[in-house]
Amino acid sequence: MVYGISIILIGIGIYGLMTQKNLFKHIVSLSIIDTAVNIFIVATGYVSNGKAPIYTRALPGFSPNSFVDPLPQALVLTAIVIGVGTLALGASLLVRVKEKHSSINVENMKGVGE
Amino acid sequence: MSALIWIAGGMMVVAAVFAVEAKRILDSVIAMSALSLISVFLFIAMRAPDVAITEAAVGAGLVTAVLLVTLFRMKGGGDE
Amino acid sequence: MRRLYAILVAAGLIYMLFVFLGTLPLYGKVDLSNRVSAHFLAKDVNSVDVKKWVEGDKQVPSREKIYGRKGFEDESANVVTSIVVNYRSFDTLGEVTVLFASAVGIGLVLGGMKRMGYGRKPNFILRVSTGILLPLIIMFGIYIFVHGHLTPGGGFPGGTVIAAAVLLLYLSNEEFVANMKTSKSLEGSMGSLYVIFGLAGLATGGAFLFNFLPNGVVGSLFSAGVVPLVYMTIGLKVGSELSGVVAEIHEEREG
Amino acid sequence: MSANVVIGDILLAIGAFFYFLGGLGILRMPDVYNRLQAGTKATTLGTFSTVLGVGIAKPEFLLKTLIIIAFVALTNPVGSSVLARASYLSGIKPCDCTKVDEYKGGGEE
Structure with a gap:
C-alpha cells in the first residue's frame, strides 16, 4: 500500500524532470523523488502491529516480535540530512546560474548552445 | 488506520502533481513543503519516530527556508 | 508531444x-528473522537462536543481558540510535x-x-518574541541530542533544530x-573529536569506533x-x- | 470508564469543533486577513483543548501537554501576526468592506 504511494510519487518526479524547462522545478522534482525513496525504504522494514524500536520500562512483558525493523530507519535518518545538504548546494548553484546567464529557464539562457 | 494512509497518500500525490505543474515557483515550493509535512504522518504510521522528527525539522523547516531564500535572491526566478 | 513521451x-x-x-515480501509481512537487525534486536550476536526468538520462543534476552552487562554491543534504549552509532558508524562518518x-x-x-538584506x-x-523563543529553541535542540539514546531523536534532528534557531535570528534581525x-x-x-573517539576505541577495544565505556542500565541518562x-x-x-549553510546562503558579493 | 477519560473526550470533541470552525472560517471569509484571523484563533483554541484533553485522559502525559500548550501559546500568535504584516507590506489589499485601516504606513513604531 505504502509501496504503491511511493512508486507513484517517484513516477511523478520523473515526469517533472522530463517535462519542466525551469531548473528550479528540477530541484523540486529531485526532492520529491528523495522523499518518495525514503518512504519506500522505511516501508520495507514495517511489521504489522509492530511497535517503535525503543525499549521502555515495560520491557520484561514485551512479546519478542513486537518491534519493526530499525535498520532501514537508521539508513533513512542519514539520507534525509544528506538530502538537505545536496539540495542547498544545488540551490546555491542556481543562484550563480541566474547571475551568469540571466535566467534559469533552459530555453532562455544566454550564452548556452546557439 | 488503513483509510487514513490512503487519504494521506492521495494528498501527497495531489501535492506532488501541483508542485511539478504549478505556474509560479513559489506555489511549487509551498506544495513541496506540504508533501514533506504529510510524509511525516506516514513515517509515524510506520512506527519510525526518529525519521519523523528529522523529516519534520528538515523537510518542512530548513529545506523550505533555503529554497525560499534562494528564490528571493533570484528575484522571483524565471517564471514559466 | 514532450508531455506524452514523459507520461x-x-x-x-x-x-x-x-x-x-x-x-x-508484502507490506507488513516481513520475516524479521531473515534480517541482520534481528540479531541486534536480540541484543546478542552469538548465543540467541534468532529464528526461534522471533517466532516467540521463550529464550528472550535475559534480564542481565539487557540490564547492565558489558556486551559486545552497547545497550541503549532507542535501537535506531544504537544502530547509527554502533553498527553503521562508518556510514555516519561518511555522511558527516x-x-x-x-x-x-x-x-x-x-x-x-556583505549580508543580504x-x-x-x-x-x-x-523582535521581542525572538528574544523569548530563541533560548527555548536552542535548549530543545540540545535536549534532543543529549537524550538521543533514550527518546526519539538524536544528533541529526537536534542539529537541524539549532540551525533553525540561527535562521530565526537571520529573519528577525536585519x-x-x-x-x-x-x-x-x-x-x-x-x-x-569523532575521529578521536574512534581511535580511542581502536586503542582500547581493538576496533575502530569500538564502544569502550561501561553500558550502565537501560533507560538512565548515563547509559x-x-x-x-x-x-x-x-x-x-x-x-x-x-x-553555516544558512549563513552562507545569506551572503552576497559587493556591488 | 473513569471520570478523567470522559472529561478528556469532551475536551477532544470541543477541540475538534473549533478546528471545524477554523476550516469553515477559511472557506467563508472574504480576504487574507480575515481568513488568517479565523484560522489562527480557532486552531489555537482547538490545539489547547485537544492537547489538554489528551493530558487529562492519560495523566502521565499531563506535564508534557502543559509544556506543549505553553509553546503553542508563544509561537502561534507571533507567526500569524508576522504573516499578516508580510502580506500587508507586499501589497495585498484588504477587502472592500474594511472600514478602518490602522496599519497604514507600515506599522513601524
Whole structure:
C-alpha cells in the first residue's frame, strides 16, 4: 500500500524532470523523488502491529516480535540530512546560474548552445 | 488506520502533481513543503519516530527556508 | 508531444517498479528473522537462536543481558540510535563528510562579505518574541541530542533544530551576521573529536569506533556507553554545519 | 470508564469543533486577513483543548501537554501576526468592506 504511494510519487518526479524547462522545478522534482525513496525504504522494514524500536520500562512483558525493523530507519535518518545538504548546494548553484546567464529557464539562457 | 494512509497518500500525490505543474515557483515550493509535512504522518504510521522528527525539522523547516531564500535572491526566478 | 513521451516513460517506470515489488515480501509481512537487525534486536550476536526468538520462543534476552552487562554491543534504549552509532558508524562518518563537502561547496559558490538584506524592517512583535523563543529553541535542540539514546531523536534532528534557531535570528534581525570563524572551528573540532573517539576505541577495544565505556542500565541518562558522547559531537557538528549553510546562503558579493 | 477519560473526550470533541470552525472560517471569509484571523484563533483554541484533553485522559502525559500548550501559546500568535504584516507590506489589499485601516504606513513604531 505504502509501496504503491511511493512508486507513484517517484513516477511523478520523473515526469517533472522530463517535462519542466525551469531548473528550479528540477530541484523540486529531485526532492520529491528523495522523499518518495525514503518512504519506500522505511516501508520495507514495517511489521504489522509492530511497535517503535525503543525499549521502555515495560520491557520484561514485551512479546519478542513486537518491534519493526530499525535498520532501514537508521539508513533513512542519514539520507534525509544528506538530502538537505545536496539540495542547498544545488540551490546555491542556481543562484550563480541566474547571475551568469540571466535566467534559469533552459530555453532562455544566454550564452548556452546557439 | 488503513483509510487514513490512503487519504494521506492521495494528498501527497495531489501535492506532488501541483508542485511539478504549478505556474509560479513559489506555489511549487509551498506544495513541496506540504508533501514533506504529510510524509511525516506516514513515517509515524510506520512506527519510525526518529525519521519523523528529522523529516519534520528538515523537510518542512530548513529545506523550505533555503529554497525560499534562494528564490528571493533570484528575484522571483524565471517564471514559466 | 514532450508531455506524452514523459507520461509514457513515467508509466513504464511505475509498471517496472510494480513488477519488481513481486520479489519483495508484502507490506507488513516481513520475516524479521531473515534480517541482520534481528540479531541486534536480540541484543546478542552469538548465543540467541534468532529464528526461534522471533517466532516467540521463550529464550528472550535475559534480564542481565539487557540490564547492565558489558556486551559486545552497547545497550541503549532507542535501537535506531544504537544502530547509527554502533553498527553503521562508518556510514555516519561518511555522511558527516558529505555534509562538510556540501557546506564547503556552498561557501565557495556563494562566498561574499556583505549580508543580504530583505529590505523590510522586522517589527516589534517579532523582535521581542525572538528574544523569548530563541533560548527555548536552542535548549530543545540540545535536549534532543543529549537524550538521543533514550527518546526519539538524536544528533541529526537536534542539529537541524539549532540551525533553525540561527535562521530565526537571520529573519528577525536585519543586521545579524553569524560568526563564521566560530562556526567553522566548532565544526572542525567536533569532526576531529569523532575521529578521536574512534581511535580511542581502536586503542582500547581493538576496533575502530569500538564502544569502550561501561553500558550502565537501560533507560538512565548515563547509559549506552559511547552513544551519548558521539551523538553530542554529531549534534554540535551538524548544527554548526547547517548554521553555516544558512549563513552562507545569506551572503552576497559587493556591488 | 473513569471520570478523567470522559472529561478528556469532551475536551477532544470541543477541540475538534473549533478546528471545524477554523476550516469553515477559511472557506467563508472574504480576504487574507480575515481568513488568517479565523484560522489562527480557532486552531489555537482547538490545539489547547485537544492537547489538554489528551493530558487529562492519560495523566502521565499531563506535564508534557502543559509544556506543549505553553509553546503553542508563544509561537502561534507571533507567526500569524508576522504573516499578516508580510502580506500587508507586499501589497495585498484588504477587502472592500474594511472600514478602518490602522496599519497604514507600515506599522513601524
